[in-house]
Amino acid sequence: MRHKTYILRGVSAVVAAAAVFAAAGCSADEPRREFTVPKALCGVSVPVDALSRLLPASGKKLTTEADGSTDDVLLCKINVDDVMVLALSRERIVAGDSARHILYTQLRITQPKFAEGTSIAYADDAAVSLLKCRGADVQNEDISTLVKVLKPARSDESAMKSLITDYTAKVKKQGPCKKRSSY
Template identity: 50%
Template structure:
């Protein structure tokens, strides 16, 4: 005779999903597929280098599960190159003419700013999921595409671009 012992309580998400990260709307449907169940979600936002770098780190029950960076950088690197060289993704998939690269754990986009207040520069957005978050390629793609679209609507390049 085989007896199966299971949990009578199903684990569930007790926290509310954030509607934005680093001041930008985030697609809740994609985010919900990545974040783990738990009781408490905290989001820490910082600008360690004003006008150059902003970071957001999401933690569930004390475990950091997602990080997001917005970084102003020199022109030139593609999202594919950044995902591969900086984050170690061997073969990232790409979208939107290689301005977006993603895998099941990392997603990167490049927003090209030309002739704006800061001259020519790129702004990269990088999202990374860490355990115990869920690694899901389609959710990472949806998250980076939705986030980048909302970011562009904020006109991050300045007046002239």
């Protein structure tokens, strides 16, 4: 009986050791992420965890580029190893469009999910939000934000929802609605 116990323990130890070496061998061969996930996109802080889940699982160098002005039109691009993997655009638009309509006309996404009522429409690889600027002292306009994940980045519906919701809330806190000019 004792002999069988030692054999079973020995087999268990060999199996455990083989599993450790196999796991170590696999992870050494797989490419890994060497870049740092940014805490902000074009001057607006973002949830790092959500952005991390959308970015590629591997890569050496991450860069961000901003084109346009922060007032009217802004394009923020994230590149990993010189390949654009995520684009975020923000612009002032004529009041009255919907997040769903923008997501459909820009990216042909037909069945998005919604957050914040219907002011945010999202899918696993894209999202749109609308901030409505209304009131006696502001111009009657909307601010649209569109986020699109491009390959080799990863699609993740919950991460996209978190990213667009948090980003939109931070933009709103900045008070982006333009004051009405007095003529």
